[in-house]
Amino acid sequence: xxxxxxLREDGRLTSGHVLLAARALGxxxxxxxxxxxxxxPGRGAVRLPGVCLVRADRFVxxxxxxxxxxxxxxxxxxxxxxxxxxxxxQLPPGAAPSLTTLRRAIRRDLSPGERAGLAGGEGKARKxxxxxxxxxxxxxxxxxxxxxxxxxxxxxxxxARRPWITWFVDCATNVIMGLAxxxxxxxxxxxxxxxRAAVLREEPFGPQGGLPExxxxxxxxxxxxxTVAAAFGALVVEVEDLPAYTPHLKGTVEGLNRAVESMxxxxxxxxxxxxxxxxRRSRPKxxxxxxxxxxxxxxxxxxxxxxxxxxxxxxxxxxxxxxxEADPTPVREVSPEExxxxxxxxxxxxxxxxxxxxxxxxxxxxxxxxxxxxxxGIRVRFMxxxxxxxxxxxxxxxxxxxxxxxADEASPEQISAVRTARAVRSRRLRKDLGAAQxxxxxxxxxxxxxxxxxxxSAAEAGAELAAADRVDLSQLALPDLxxxxxxxSDWRTPPxxxxxxxxxxxxxxxxxxxxxxxxxxx
Numbered sequence: 001x002x003x004x005x006x007l008r009e010d011g012r013l014t015s016g017h018v019l020l021a022a023r024a025l026g027x028x029x030x031x032x033x034x035x036x037x038x039x040x041p042g043r044g045a046v047r048l049p050g051v052c053l054v055r056a057d058r059f060v061x062x063x064x065x066x067x068x069x070x071x072x073x074x075x076x077x078x079x080x081x082x083x084x085x086x087x088x089x090q091l092p093p094g095a096a097p098s099l100t101t102l103r104r105a106i107r108r109d110l111s112p113g114e115r116a117g118l119a120g121g122e123g124k125a126r127k128x129x130x131x132x133x134x135x136x137x138x139x140x141x142x143x144x145x146x147x148x149x150x151x152x153x154x155x156x157x158x159x160a161r162r163p164w165i166t167w168f169v170d171c172a173t174n175v176i177m178g179l180a181x182x183x184x185x186x187x188x189x190x191x192x193x194x195x196r197a198a199v200l201r202e203e204p205f206g207p208q209g210g211l212p213e214x215x216x217x218x219x220x221x222x223x224x225x226x227t228v229a230a231a232f233g234a235l236v237v238e239v240e241d242l243p244a245y246t247p248h249l250k251g252t253v254e255g256l257n258r259a260v261e262s263m264x265x266x267x268x269x270x271x272x273x274x275x276x277x278x279x280r281r282s283r284p285k286x287x288x289x290x291x292x293x294x295x296x297x298x299x300x301x302x303x304x305x306x307x308x309x310x311x312x313x314x315x316x317x318x319x320x321x322x323x324x325e326a327d328p329t330p331v332r333e334v335s336p337e338e339x340x341x342x343x344x345x346x347x348x349x350x351x352x353x354x355x356x357x358x359x360x361x362x363x364x365x366x367x368x369x370x371x372x373x374x375x376x377g378i379r380v381r382f383m384x385x386x387x388x389x390x391x392x393x394x395x396x397x398x399x400x401x402x403x404x405x406x407a408d409e410a411s412p413e414q415i416s417a418v419r420t421a422r423a424v425r426s427r428r429l430r431k432d433l434g435a436a437q438x439x440x441x442x443x444x445x446x447x448x449x450x451x452x453x454x455x456x457s458a459a460e461a462g463a464e465l466a467a468a469d470r471v472d473l474s475q476l477a478l479p480d481l482x483x484x485x486x487x488x489s490d491w492r493t494p495p496x497x498x499x500x501x502x503x504x505x506x507x508x509x510x511x512x513x514x515x516x517x518x519x520x521x522x
Contacts, residue, residue: 074119
């Protein structure tokens, strides 16, 4: 149609051109002539199958409308009301689109992903994106690692907690290479423990193992810590740090996080996302939780089932372990001793063995192999958060000398008592802080300053302040340091005070010309 309009403007349009266009568009010749006779752009719209002559005066989505959609979280009716208010404030008053026109323009000018992003943010918009699939590659080419908090409450020393899982998965075969569980928040120690389980080709994670060429992480501080980076560097493993909030860039481990919940964790007692009757989603009081040891055993059994008996669709009827073992790619292995050395943290200081052992973090560590080695320069390596044991190496040759433990380690009963005392103190402090923060305010129906509830009379305030002053002054007062003197005779004193001071001797009269001691108190 654009070509026909150009020919008409040049005066070269013929019926043959119209007939040719009608055959190409599958319409009659008369219809094409009617389209050509339609009003010019600006007064009407010409619609064709697959072609549209855009009106110059139709409503389009501008940057202002996009900002209002983001402000009102995608509520089109609220945006239309806002446009009406803004149009009424103009001089002279302008025109705002109707709700139907605004909805039609938003559907026409914005993609589903843009509409979802303006309403719910980047996460909602990402659901409408198209992602490319990476080639599978070969075994141990790329691993992906992640922390995931299990949505299951587990009994940990009498308290209900949600444990954390740290695991490595092979991208080419979907094999879970190794994992580590932590009752509390994970740390770099969790990453190192999971890495040792993934690399070593022994139980409970054998026969898969070996060193990967690359590991993908998503900017987790534990995976990017100095200790973990040094371990990966010593093992010559490249770490790919992905941008934050991009789970689609490590889809293998994210898919595993979703699979373990729907295929295993949802059926366990203590599952926190279980639909429950009523409005409150609290768990039943008589629900018996799994112990941490039992939960760990069940999770390891499920990992073994995933590796040996599960048949994902991309693997075409084979289990992940079968695909891994069928891959002819050589496996880079490392001995347990070297792996243990590489995955320890080094504080970088050179110490000397004294007659009391090795001084480390204000503690003395000793070992039976230290006999006769006093005065030797050593370096200490340790597992993060494991303060009961350190590994000692010769500072000159780097040779491993042996382990050392705390010389005066407390008994389990003492450690339990200390933890109980700390918990009591922590609960008391939280209670005091919570009581100080609980302030109640009156409900309002009109704009105004917040009104704090809890009226206190002047007498109550005075009594409370006086009690506080007495408590404070009583701690500093020295009793009987200066005996109270009797008041002057011309003062009006209460009978009770007069009865107490009547027996006390009168103070000596001041010399003539000297002011009375109590003159200033009158």
